Amino acid sequence: DAFIDYKYARAWIEGVWDFNPGERVMGFTSHFHIMVLALTSFIFARVPIEQLSLILNCLLQCGAFVAIVALLRQLVGNPLLAAIGGSIFALSVFEIIGSGIGKEQPLGVLLMALALLAMQQKRFSCFAWLSLAIALIRPEGIFWYAIGALYTLRLGGVKTWRVWILPSLCFAGYHLILYAYFGSPFPHAAIVKSLTYIKRKVFWATFVELIRHIGLGFVGGIKFVDIYALLPGILYLVPAGLVVLCMALYAGRKYVVLQFYTVVVLVIICFYSIPNSWIFNWYLLWFTLLPVL
Secondary structure (H helix, E strand, O other), X not given: OHHHHHHHHHHHHOOOOOXXXXXXXXXXXXXXXXXXXXXXXXXXXXXXXXXXXXHHHHHHHXXXXXXXXXXXXXXXXXXXXXXXXXXXXXXXHHXXXXXXXXXOHHHXXXXXXXXXXXXXXXXXXXXXXXXXXXHOOOOOHHHHHHHHHHHHHHHHOHHHHHHHHHXXXXXXXXXXXXXXXXXXXXXXXXXHHHHHOOOOXXXXXXXXXXXHHHHHHHHOOXXXXXXXXXXXXXXXXXXXXXXXXXXXXXXXOOOHHHHHHHHHHHXXXXXXXXXXXXXXXXXXXXXXXXXXX
16 A cells, blocks of 8 residues: 555656556545655655655654654643653554554654644644645545534634635645546545455444554554454453543543544544444554543
8 A cells, every 4th residue: 555655656746647647546545645755755856765755754753752742741731741641652563563654644643743732722723734634644534624623613713714714725626626637536446445345244343443442552462463353452452442532531521632632533433433444554543642642
């Protein structure tokens, strides 16, 4: 999957928008990730893009760590607790490996941390633009965008709707361009995957997998290679994940930023769980900050 993104990024630099020239197929889902890859590869043209991607992801992970610590310091006012929270992120094997697979996970986590920091500081214009980037990281980022707009109206009053005008026009205009060129505003890759993958035999498998992953981020205890298997760690990681969700809901009563993020997480859990989708590890970027916060 990463090499699909790499090929699109290199093609965009050369003025070609397709994976195979002449075939108008939208074979990517992470628009902003490919934009960043294309720009970085254009600047550092001598470095192979597959190597550049790994270096970039490591730097993005470092940036996410700094943003997480800054957010926690503003929320709890305790440098030690902020450092502990940042360490949970920094020492996560899942996140470390996530920086090495070449996908959008590190960029998405950094954008989420920065957006939450902007919301906490009531910098609503900055939050709106970061939310636009998040909406272009993965298709389900639209939930973050829509819920974020509602929360800024709640925090800043009706007047804050103005900060969403230009980002929304950019979002709509970009998707009109996609429709005009590819014939669809939705990724063909996602449509094909939904039709070709074998349906899961256990109807609750996705829900359990997602809750287990939240517990994994807080407790740890299984190997990275086992993340696609349903049973490893299920007896203690699923309860741990449910505890983390309950703690987040409780803490959200005091911290509006955490409440917003928890609502987004719950919506995305439903989005994946109701159709019982197969989950790839970069889909899990949405849940990264929950155990940390």
